[in-house]
Amino acid sequence: xxxxxxxxxxxxxxxxxxxxxxxxxxxxxxxxxxxxxxxxxxxxxxxxxxxxxxxxxxxxxxxxxxxxxxxxxxxxxxxxxxxxxxxxxxxxxxxxxxxxxxxxxxxxxxxxxxxxxxxxxxxxxxxxxxxxxxxxxxxxxxxxxxxxxxxxxxxxxxxxxxxxxxxxxxxxxxxxxxxxxxxxxxxxxxxxxxxxxxxxxxxxxxxxxxxxxxxxxxxxxxxxxxxxxxxxxxxxxxxxxxxxxxxxxxxxxxxxxxxxxxxxxxxxxxxxxxxxxxxxxxxxxxxxxxxxxxxxxxxxxxxxxxxxxxxxxxxxxxxxxxxxxxxxxxxxxxxxxxxxxxxxxxxxxxxxxxxxxxxxxxxxxxxxxxxxxx
Amino acid sequence: xxxxxxxxxxxxxxxxxxxxxxxxxxxxxxxxxxxxxxxxxxxxxxxxxxxxxxxxxxxxxxxxxxxxxxxxxxxxxxxxxxxxxxxxxxxxxxxxxxxxxxxxxxxxxxxxxxxxxxxxxxxxxxxxxxxxxxxxxxxxxxxxxxxxxxxxxxxxxxxxxxxxxxxxxxxxxxxxxxxxxxxxxxxxxxxxxxxxxxxxxxxxxxxxxxxxxxxxxxxxxxxxxxxxxxxxxxxxxxxxxxxxxxxxxxxxxxxxxxxxxxxxxxxxxxxxxxxxxxxxxxxxxxxxxxxxxxxxxxxxxxxxxxxxxxxxxxxxxxxxxxxxxxxxxxxxxxxxxxxxxxxxxxxxxxxxxxxxxxxxxxxxxxxxxxxxxx
DNA sequence: ATAAATTTGTGCGTATGTATC
DNA sequence: GGATACATACGCACAAATTTA
Numbered sequence: 151x152x153x154x155x156x157x158x159x160x161x162x163x164x165x166x167x168x169x170x171x172x173x174x175x176x177x178x179x180x181x182x183x184x185x186x187x188x189x190x191x192x193x194x195x196x197x198x199x200x201x202x203x204x205x206x207x208x209x210x211x212x213x214x215x216x217x218x219x220x221x222x223x224x225x226x227x228x229x230x231x232x233x234x235x236x237x238x239x240x241x242x243x244x245x246x247x248x249x250x251x252x253x254x255x256x257x258x259x260x261x262x263x264x265x266x267x268x269x270x271x272x273x274x275x276x277x278x279x280x281x282x283x284x285x286x287x288x289x290x291x292x293x294x295x296x297x298x299x300x301x302x303x304x305x306x307x308x309x310x311x312x313x314x315x316x317x318x319x320x321x322x323x324x325x326x327x328x329x330x331x332x333x334x335x336x337x338x339x340x341x342x343x344x345x346x347x348x349x350x351x352x353x354x355x356x357x358x359x360x361x362x363x364x365x366x367x368x369x370x371x372x373x374x375x376x377x378x379x380x381x382x383x384x385x386x387x388x389x390x391x392x393x394x395x396x397x398x399x400x401x402x403x404x405x406x407x408x409x410x411x412x413x414x415x416x417x418x419x420x421x422x423x424x425x426x427x428x429x430x431x432x433x434x435x436x437x438x439x440x441x442x443x444x445x446x447x448x449x450x451x452x453x454x455x456x457x458x459x460x461x462x463x464x465x466x467x468x469x470x471x472x473x474x475x476x477x478x479x480x481x482x483x484x485x486x487x488x489x490x491x492x493x494x495x496x497x498x499x500x501x502x503x504x505x506x507x508x509x510x511x512x513x514x515x516x517x518x519x520x521x522x523x524x
Numbered sequence: 525x526x527x528x529x530x531x532x533x534x535x536x537x538x539x540x541x542x543x544x545x546x547x548x549x550x551x552x553x554x555x556x557x558x559x560x561x562x563x564x565x566x567x568x569x570x571x572x573x574x575x576x577x578x579x580x581x582x583x584x585x586x587x588x589x590x591x592x593x594x595x596x597x598x599x600x601x602x603x604x605x606x607x608x609x610x611x612x613x614x615x616x617x618x619x620x621x622x623x624x625x626x627x628x629x630x631x632x633x634x635x636x637x638x639x640x641x642x643x644x645x646x647x648x649x650x651x652x653x654x655x656x657x658x659x660x661x662x663x664x665x666x667x668x669x670x671x672x673x674x675x676x677x678x679x680x681x682x683x684x685x686x687x688x689x690x691x692x693x694x695x696x697x698x699x700x701x702x703x704x705x706x707x708x709x710x711x712x713x714x715x716x717x718x719x720x721x722x723x724x725x726x727x728x729x730x731x732x733x734x735x736x737x738x739x740x741x742x743x744x745x746x747x748x749x750x751x752x753x754x755x756x757x758x759x760x761x762x763x764x765x766x767x768x769x770x771x772x773x774x775x776x777x778x779x780x781x782x783x784x785x786x787x788x789x790x791x792x793x794x795x796x797x798x799x800x801x802x803x804x805x806x807x808x809x810x811x812x813x814x815x816x817x818x819x820x821x822x823x824x825x826x827x828x829x830x831x832x833x834x835x836x837x838x839x840x841x842x843x844x845x846x847x848x849x850x851x852x853x854x855x856x857x858x859x860x861x862x863x864x865x866x867x868x869x870x871x872x873x874x875x876x877x878x879x880x881x882x883x884x885x886x887x888x889x890x891x892x893x894x895x896x897x898x
Numbered sequence: 899a900t901a902a903a904t905t906t907g908t909g910c911g912t913a914t915g916t917a918t919c
Numbered sequence: 920g921g922a923t924a925c926a927t928a929c930g931c932a933c934a935a936a937t938t939t940a
Contacts (some may be wrong), residue, residue, distance in 0.1 A: 529927075566927090567929080586935070
C-alpha cells in the first residue's frame with residue numbers, strides 16, 4: 151500500500167475500527183481530509199468511495215459522510231433487490247388496474263421491482279402474503295386494505311413490519327387500529343357531492359346503495375346522510391341499502407327491483423351508487439324496467455372509472471385519482487424507504503395521510519326532476 | 525438515470541446481458557469508450573469502476589477491461605425465492621387484467637411470488653425488464669410479446685435466458701425468430717369465425733379492421749381473407765384497414781367515417797374488428813352517424829371482454845380464454861421450472877405450443893342483411 | 899530483444915449542480 | 920437565504936503493465 155488514496159483509506163478504516171468513529175457518527179468532511187492528509191479532493195473521494203462500496207461508510211449529500219453500522223447486514227452480500235410489494239384486494243377488476251399501473255410505472259422507472267399480491271378481499275390470503283413479505287426482504291409495502299370496515303385479524307403482522315423497519319402505507323382505506331400513513335379519497339365529501347348534486351336537481355326521494363364492509367362505503371354513506379340533513383330532507387326508510395362483497399352481485403339488483411314495483415309517485419327518482427360498477431349493474435335493471443335514464447330516473451356513480459364512459463348513457467360520477475393515486479403511493483413509499491434506510495429507526499411523517507379532493511363529473515345520467523315524475 | 529456515467533454504465537451492462545461481451549472477452553478500452561459516448565475519461569472510469577465493484581467486469585492494467593464470468597458466483601446464499609416474472613404489454617387495460625389474475629392466483633397458491641412488468645408495447649421497456657430479470661434470479665418468465673409482428677431487437681436477451689437456464693414461455697403471440705413454447709388463441713380461425721358468421725348472415729360487403737403490429741392482428745386478417753376466399757366473395761379494395769398501436773385511437777375511426785360517406789348501396793353492411801376495444805370505439809362512430817346496430821350495420825368484436833357485455837348493444841364476438849389462459853401459462857411455467865431444476869439442461873417440450881379453440885359468442889350486434897340495405 | 903504504442907492506475911485542478919442544515 | 924458538503928463532470932499529466940511492431 152503506497153498509493154496515496156490507500157493510505158487515506160487505511161487511516162480512515164483504522165479510525166473506524168479503533169472506535170474513533172462510532173456507527174452513524176459523521177466523519178471529517180472531504181475538504182477536512184484533504185488538508186489532514188495533504189492530498190487532493192479527488193484522492194479523498196477515491197478512498198471514501200472504496201470504503202462506501204465495501205460497506206464501511208455511507209454518504210449523504212448535503213450532510214456528510216458517516217460511519218456505517220456494520221453489525222447489521224454483514225452476511226447479506228447486498229443483493230440490491232430493490233423491490234416493493236403491492237397488496238390489493240383485486241387486481242383485474244374495475245379501477246384497481248389503473249391504480250396498480252400508476253404505481254408500477256413509477257416504481258419501474260426508479261429501478262424497483264413490483265411484486266403483486268391480490269387478496270380477493272379475504273383476510274386469510276392477506277395473512278399469507280404478509281408472512282411472505284416478512285420472510286423475504288422487501289423494501290416497502292403498499293397495501294390496499296381488505297374489508298377495512300371490519301376488524302382485521304392480521305394487525306400483528308403489520309406491527310411486525312414496523313418492528314422489522316419495513317415501511318408500509320395504505321391506499322383507498324386503512325385499518326383504524328393501526329393509524330398507518332394512508333392515501334385516500336375524501337369519501338365522505340364524495341358521498342355528499344353525489345347526493346347534493348341530485349338534491350340540487352330537485353330530487354328528494356333518493357335511494358343510496360353502499361357496500362359497507364369497507365371503510366369507503368361507510369364514509370360515502372355518511373356523506374349521503376349529511377347531504378340530506380344539510381338540506382333538511384327526510385330519508386325514506388327503505389332508501390338506504392347496504393350490501394357486502396359477497397352479495398354485491400345479487401342484493402342491490404334485487405332490492406332495486408323491489409323498489410321499482412312501487413307506484414311511480416312513491417318510487418325513488420334518483421339513485422346514489424357506491425361505485426360505477428354498481429351503477430352499471432343497476433342501469434341494466436332500469437333498462438329491463440323500461441325506465442329511461444335520466445328522464446325517468448337519475449343515477450350517480452363513483453370513481454369515474456372507464457366504465458362510466460363506455461355505456462350508452464354516460465354516467466355522472468365522482469372523480470377518483472386512480473393511476474395518480476398509485477403513482478403518489480409509489481413516490482411516498484420510496485421516500486419512506488429512503489428515510490428508513492438512512493436513519494434505521496422509526497420515522498414519523500409530518501402528516502399521517504394524504505386526502506384527494508373528489509370532484510363531480512357531470513355526464514348525462516342525471517337530470518332535473520321532471521314534471522311527470524313529480 | 526440521467527447522469528452521464530450511469531448512461532455509460534447501463535450501456536455496458538446491456539452489452540454484457542445481451543451477449544455482445546462474452547465472459548473473459550475484452551471490452552472497449554477507456555479511450556474508445558470516451559469517443560463512443562463523447563464523455564471524459566473520468567466519466568468512463570467512474571462507470572467501469574462501479575461495474576467492477578459490482579462484479580460485472582474486471583480490469584487488468586496494461587491489458588484492458590474484461591467481462592467477468594458471472595455464472596460462477598451463484599454461491600450467493602440461494603434464498604429460495606420462488607418467484608416468477610410476468611411481462612405483459614399493458615396491465616391495466618382490456619383483457620390483460622384477467623389474464624394476469626389467472627396467472628397470479630395460481631402462482632400464489634403454489635407459493636410463488638409474481639413480479640409484474642408492463643412494457644406499454646415498447647421494446648425499450650421490454651429490454652430493461654429482461655435485463656432486470658437476468659440480473660436477479662427468477663425461476664421462470666411468462667412473456668406477452670411486445671409488437672410481435674415486427675422483428676424484435678431483444679432476441680439476444682431471450683437467448684441469454686436460455687443460456688442461464690431460466691425457462692420462459694409466451695402467451696397471446698410469440699416471436700417467430702425464437703420458436704419459444706407459446707400459448708395462443710387460434711387467431712386465424714377466430715378471424716374466420718368472425719367473417720363467416722357475417723357471410724352466413726348474407727353480408728358480402730364486409731370491412732375488416734386489423735392491428736398489424738402484433739401477430740394476432742395479422743393472423744386474424746388472414747382468417748378474414750380465407751373466409752372470403754372459401755365463399756368465393758370478392759373483397760372490396762377499401763375493405764381491409766390496417767392500423768398500429770400508435771394510431772389505434774385515430775385511424776380506424778377516421779377511415780370508418782370516410783367509408784360511411786359512401787352511398788348506402790356501396791357502403792359496407794358489416795364490420796369485422798380486431799378486438800372488442802376497437803368495436804366499442806367504432807360503435808360510437810356508428811351512433812354519431814345515426815346508424816342502428818344491428819339493423820343498419822352489423823359489427824363483430826374479438827376477445828369476449830367485459831366490454832362486450834357492457835354497452836347498450838351487446839357485442840357479438842369471439843371468445844378469449846383470458847384468465848384461463850393465464851392460469852394455464854402459470855401451470856406450464858411451473859412445470860418447466862421443475863424440469864429445468866431437475867435436469868439442469870435444455871429441455872424439449874413434446875409440443876411447442878398450446879392453442880385455444882376460438883368460439884363465436886353471438887349477442888345482438890349482428891343480424892341478417894336486411895332488405896332495405898340490399 | 900527492444901522500442902513504441904496501448905491501456906489501465908494514480909493524482910491534481912477546476913467548475914457546476916444539488917441536497918441539507 | 921446562505922453556508923456547507925457531497926455529486927457529477929471535464930481537463931491534464933505521468934506511472935506501470937502489457938501488447939505489438
